[in-house]
Amino acid sequence: xxxxxxxxxxxxxxxxxxxxxxxxxxxxxxxxxxxxxxxxxxxxxxxxxxxxxxxxxxxxxxxxxxxxxxxxxxxxxxxxxxxxxxxxxxxxxxxxxxxxxxxxxxxxxxxxxxxxxxxxxxxxxxxxxxxxxxxxxxxxxxxxxxxxxxxxxxxxxxxxxxxxxxxxxxxxxxxxxxxxxxxxxxxxxxxxxxxxxxxxxxxxxxxxxxxxxxxxxxxxxxxxxxxxxxxxxxxxxxxxxxxxxxxxxxxxxxxxxxxxxxxxxxxxxxxxxxxxxxxxxxxxxxxxxxxxxxxxxxxxxxxxxxxxxxxxxxxxxxxxxxxxxxxxxxxxxxxxxxxxxxxxxxxxxxxxxxxxxxxxxxxxxxxxxxxxxxxxxxxxxxxxxxxxxxxxxxxxxxx
Ligand SMILES: Cc1cc2nc3c(=O)[nH]c(=O)nc-3n(C[C@H](O)[C@H](O)[C@H](O)COP(=O)(O)OP(=O)(O)OC[C@H]3O[C@@H](n4cnc5c(N)ncnc54)[C@H](O)[C@@H]3O)c2cc1C
Numbered sequence: 001x002x003x004x005x006x007x008x009x010x011x012x013x014x015x016x017x018x019x020x021x022x023x024x025x026x027x028x029x030x031x032x033x034x035x036x037x038x039x040x041x042x043x044x045x046x047x048x049x050x051x052x053x054x055x056x057x058x059x060x061x062x063x064x065x066x067x068x069x070x071x072x073x074x075x076x077x078x079x080x081x082x083x084x085x086x087x088x089x090x091x092x093x094x095x096x097x098x099x100x101x102x103x104x105x106x107x108x109x110x111x112x113x114x115x116x117x118x119x120x121x122x123x124x125x126x127x128x129x130x131x132x133x134x135x136x137x138x139x140x141x142x143x144x145x146x147x148x149x150x151x152x153x154x155x156x157x158x159x160x161x162x163x164x165x166x167x168x169x170x171x172x173x174x175x176x177x178x179x180x181x182x183x184x185x186x187x188x189x190x191x192x193x194x195x196x197x198x199x200x201x202x203x204x205x206x207x208x209x210x211x212x213x214x215x216x217x218x219x220x221x222x223x224x225x226x227x228x229x230x231x232x233x234x235x236x237x238x239x240x241x242x243x244x245x246x247x248x249x250x251x252x253x254x255x256x257x258x259x260x261x262x263x264x265x266x267x268x269x270x271x272x273x274x275x276x277x278x279x280x281x282x283x284x285x286x287x288x289x290x291x292x293x294x295x296x297x298x299x300x301x302x303x304x305x306x307x308x309x310x311x312x313x314x315x316x317x318x319x320x321x322x323x324x325x326x327x328x329x330x331x332x333x334x335x336x337x338x339x340x341x342x343x344x345x346x347x348x349x350x351x352x353x354x355x356x357x358x359x360x361x362x363x364x365x366x367x368x369x370x371x372x373x374x375x376x377x378x379x380x381x382x383x384x385x386x387x388x389x390x391x392x393x394x395x396x397x398x399x
């Protein structure tokens with residue numbers, strides 16, 4: 001008899017939420033984490049809950065993002081209730097600033113695109129934007145208001161989610177790196193850790209973020225690759241209420257007091273698993289933040305860090321059955337994994353418990369790159385350089 005009914009590899013937001021959902025169904029669940037739980041991309045992220053596309057490639061993600069955003073208020077209430085912890089969820093919306101000479105035209109395109117995608121984004125004059133958020137620069141040429149957007153303190157959320165999972169009966173195994181998925185006679189029967197220990201289970205779920213492609217036993221390997229994002233936290237004497245974004249960066253408020261912690265980002269860099277914070281990255285983030293909110297030039301820098309986004313060749317998640325009985329994949333959430341946590345956990349629970357899912361998720365099929373060789377280990381064509389996240393110009397804001 002397997003030692004667990006479900007094993008989840010990776011205690012980030014995605015893995016922890018799946019573990020919680022399966023434990024709530026009465027399954028014996030192990031959540032296996034190679035280091036300290038919740039300290040990778042889920043710790044590093046900005047916490048924007050934005051279903052708006054950040055590039056043409058992410059347009060197919062919008063329905064999944066909208067569905068997940070709709071789940072968020074209930075998800076947060078439940079996690080806060082079970083864990084007794086706060087998560088810093090705020091639903092004050094976002095303001096997007098446009099600076100280019102073509103800003104008016106880009107704004108019309110953005111509004112039309114968002115409306116076609118079911119996102120009720122509103123055009124704003126720059127004066128109206130400054131009324132909503134007095135610290136904003138008057139040098140922007142156009143602005144949009146995204147009243148449906150929210151944000152969350154992702155560090156607080158992952159801590160609360162892990163606490164809720166433990167309270168709900170999940171067995172958490174930190175400092176336990178999984179080396180391989182075990183396949184026996186065409187069925188996944190468990191995992192083998194780096195020290196050779198075997199854990200057996202009826203279902204194994206891979207939620208190892210940017211490291212998923214390193215797991216042995218999956219053929220071909222999962223096509224994830226790390227994309228570095230650097231971040232700077234500021235302490236400001238002039239609080240802001242909304243998430244503020246433009247083509248090159250963002251500012252996310254963390255709390256409402258004075259001084260206020262603001263998280264500013266980011267970079268998109270294809271530098272492998274290197275987690276260095278660089279002078280160039282930090283300079284770029286601070287320049288963009290001050291362009292949007294000039295008073296930030298006096299803000300104190302209180303923290304610098306970076307994280308590895310789990311990217312895929314088409315920048316869409318790998319979500320669903322892996323083509324081997326007992327193996328499910330939930331990774332590759334790239335720039336939107338915090339937003340997509342509730343829906344990913346919901347769909348994986350449905351698959352494992354009900355053997356059906358309530359949304360069409362075929363485009364996220366983890367096997368979609370299996371035929372084409374180029375996908376097996378990621379497309380390294382931009383290796384070592386900046387990743388073009390805004391391929392279509394400034395009507396797509398940075399995430
Ligand atoms: C700078 C930055 C800003 C971001 N901003 C946003 C944002 O505003 N909004 C948004 O929605 N998303 C954002 N993201 C993306 C988001 O953070 C990720 O998509 C999301 O956190 C992925 O969650 P995860 O649980 O899949 O991965 P992770 O949080 O990376 O968790 C994976 C876990 O698996 C563990 N693991 C890996 N390999 C093994 C193994 N072999 N054995 C055991 N454990 C293993 C890791 O240690 C890790 O704890 C941002 C990311 C970055 C880096």
